[in-house]
Amino acid sequence: xxxxxxxxxxxxxxxxxxxxxxxxxxxxxxxxxxxxxxxxxxxxxxxxxxxxxxxxxxxxxxxxxxxxxxxxxxxxxxxxxxxxxxxxxxxxxxxxxxxxxxxxxxxxxxxxxxxxxxxxxxxxxxxxxxxxxxxxxxxxxxxxxxxxxxxxxxxxxxxxxxxxxxxxxxxxxxxxxxxxxxxxxxxxxxxxxxxxxxxxxxxxxxxxxxxxxxxxxxxxxxxxxxxxxxxxxxxxxxxxxxxxxxxxxxxxxxxxxxxxxxxxxxxxxxxxxxxxxxxxxxxxxxxxxxxxxxxxxxxxxxxxxxxxxxxxxxxxxxxxxxxxxxxxxxxxxxxxxxxxxxxxxxxxxxxxxxxxxxxxxxxxxxxxxxxxxxxxxxxxxxxx
Ligand SMILES: Cc1ncc(COP(=O)(O)O)c(C=O)c1O
Numbered sequence: 424x425x426x427x428x429x430x431x432x433x434x435x436x437x438x439x440x441x442x443x444x445x446x447x448x449x450x451x452x453x454x455x456x457x458x459x460x461x462x463x464x465x466x467x468x469x470x471x472x473x474x475x476x477x478x479x480x481x482x483x484x485x486x487x488x489x490x491x492x493x494x495x496x497x498x499x500x501x502x503x504x505x506x507x508x509x510x511x512x513x514x515x516x517x518x519x520x521x522x523x524x525x526x527x528x529x530x531x532x533x534x535x536x537x538x539x540x541x542x543x544x545x546x547x548x549x550x551x552x553x554x555x556x557x558x559x560x561x562x563x564x565x566x567x568x569x570x571x572x573x574x575x576x577x578x579x580x581x582x583x584x585x586x587x588x589x590x591x592x593x594x595x596x597x598x599x600x601x602x603x604x605x606x607x608x609x610x611x612x613x614x615x616x617x618x619x620x621x622x623x624x625x626x627x628x629x630x631x632x633x634x635x636x637x638x639x640x641x642x643x644x645x646x647x648x649x650x651x652x653x654x655x656x657x658x659x660x661x662x663x664x665x666x667x668x669x670x671x672x673x674x675x676x677x678x679x680x681x682x683x684x685x686x687x688x689x690x691x692x693x694x695x696x697x698x699x700x701x702x703x704x705x706x707x708x709x710x711x712x713x714x715x716x717x718x719x720x721x722x723x724x725x726x727x728x729x730x731x732x733x734x735x736x737x738x739x740x741x742x743x744x745x746x747x748x749x750x751x752x753x754x755x756x757x758x759x760x761x762x763x764x765x766x767x768x769x770x771x772x773x774x775x776x777x778x779x780x781x782x783x784x785x786x787x788x789x790x791x792x793x794x795x796x797x798x799x800x801x802x803x804x805x806x807x
Contacts, residue, residue, distance in 0.1 A: 461660060462641070469668045473624060499583070502526065527751065528742070536703065537701075568602045588711040610622035619666045622667060640654070641657075642656060681709065699715055716767040726792055732788060741761040
């Protein structure tokens with residue numbers, strides 16, 4: 424098979440791991456030799472490096488991003504009867520954290536251009552029970568933070584950034600992760616910075632919050648066998664700390680390469696009749712995902728998959744319509760922008776290693792689809 428015909432995976436982790444194999448082997452071997460499996464020096468090193476990367480004072484390593492979000496809720500003492508405002512268009516974990524502490528997610532619709540929480544709608548959702556605002560930097564594109572911060576200051580309601588998909592993304596030139604009281608990251612393997620397993624982090628400039636976060640992730644203790652409050656076993660594994668320390672050194676180059684791929688998609692798909700993702704004037708996206716929108720999304724998805732080109736849907740069902748949230752009594756039509764995005768979104772392959780040949784292979788299939796099936800007259804015909 425020539426490269427022109429070769430399958431294009433949605434994500435190519437094996438290639439990334441191959442290129443780092445020597446560095447990773449050495450780092451993991453050191454962790455094995457030292458038997459530092461739970462927290463330990465490699466995690467401490469990563470915490471220091473990642474805090475520095477974000478421009479933050481503290482980073483606390485977790486076993487995954489969901490745990491970090493859960494602890495963030497606990498740090499703000501959010502509990503039963505409280506409300507947290509967030510987006511209905513995100514990975515479900517954003518909202519789990521709110522539910523874990525017995526609070527209620529209050530969804531507000533998203534901005535059609537960026538897929539992120541629409542700041543204009545947030546103030547109207549605030550009640551006397553609102554304890555936090557939880558924007559997500561979805562697909563690596565920063566949420567519009569200035570108006571959210573203004574609302575936060577005005578109503579004295581803290582912001583927690585869900586930066587699980589946005590390592591290194593910039594808002595008005597500054598990396599996301601330090602705008603809110605705290606921020607949470609995921610290092611799930613497919614993320615822009617991914618562990619060899621599960622991992623996450625909580626980042627903050629507030630020293631007191633960081634101390635309590637360290638205790639909460641480790642059974643609520645600062646001193647072994649003394650437990651000041653009910654805590655969790657949410658510790659980052661030593662080996663993941665070692666892996667992430669190695670990978671972090673490559674993140675800036677990877678982000679640059681992701682930006683190259685996004686830029687090429689923009690150019691190669693410019694004349695296609697579909698909505699391409701854009702960066703807002705305030706944003707430098709980390710391009711975790713490249714998500715196009717079109718009404719006949721399912722047809723294009725089938726065509727790409729039939730051509731052995733990986734693609735995904737992030738996300739096909741908005742949170743307010745998930746079965747798990749039936750008890751919240753939302754209904755179809757409550758958040759029309761998010762619902763439309765869920766019907767139309769299609770994620771194309773994007774990763775630093777994606778070649779020009781692969782880009783052409785993906786975009787040729789899409790361009791053919793657009794020319795043959797999305798012409799105005801073709802739109803009228805059902806396609807079989
Ligand atoms: C937006 C968002 N929030 C939270 C999470 C949860 O992170 P993790 O999978 O590490 O628990 C993810 C990751 O999948 C995510 O994409």
